[in-house]
Amino acid sequence: QSVLTQPPSVSAAPGQKVTISCSGSSSNIGNNYVSWYQQLPGTAPKLLIYENNKRPSGIPDRFSGSKSGTSATLGITGLQTGDEADFYCGTWDSSLSAVVFGGGTKLTVL
């Protein structure tokens, strides 16, 4: 099982908003930055959010990130069918001395 816990799936209608949670502990999310990745089917992951809430160049502001305590959240507004993908959170775990990822959340845009 993953060190970081994500819901297996979320769904929402086009145009709506969805949030994806990522729960960890003080050794990872609680004391380190969180990143979020989008993995479209059959492709490599793409960095969406880094340092909890920053977006790399080219990532639309429909994607947002936040962190509170030992949990982080990815928000996506104005959902499009092209957003359907697996989403992963990731961070450094100071106890394991390793990068850790969540189990992934499959987004379905109904």
Next chain:
Amino acid sequence: QVQLVQSGAEVKNPGASVKVSCSTSGYTFTSYVMHWVRQAPGQRLEWMGWINAGNGNTKYAQKFQGRVTIIRDTSASTAYMELSSLRSEDTAVFYCARDSCSGGVCYTGAFDIWGQGTMVTVSS
């Protein structure tokens, strides 16, 4: 533009080793750390380790310690990941991914550029 191009798919017998390459372009290779990530079919991302392309220092995930070796060739701006004693559970796509920070590891888990992935199948 910045690109990471990995070597092609491999099929290996159990017990063998595999070496995957990650050829880079569009940036100063020695200024960044390169990570390797494994993803078994339908499974989550799994960090394997990194190499500081500047000084060659490496760090491996405990799970892969003793089986994985990451090296780099600065003259070719290429990183390599070798995994030995392969078993069926190692069947996966292996990715190289650049750390988002220049000059060293940021310890953030933020990888800004990824290779296209290399499928390794372990089967007798």
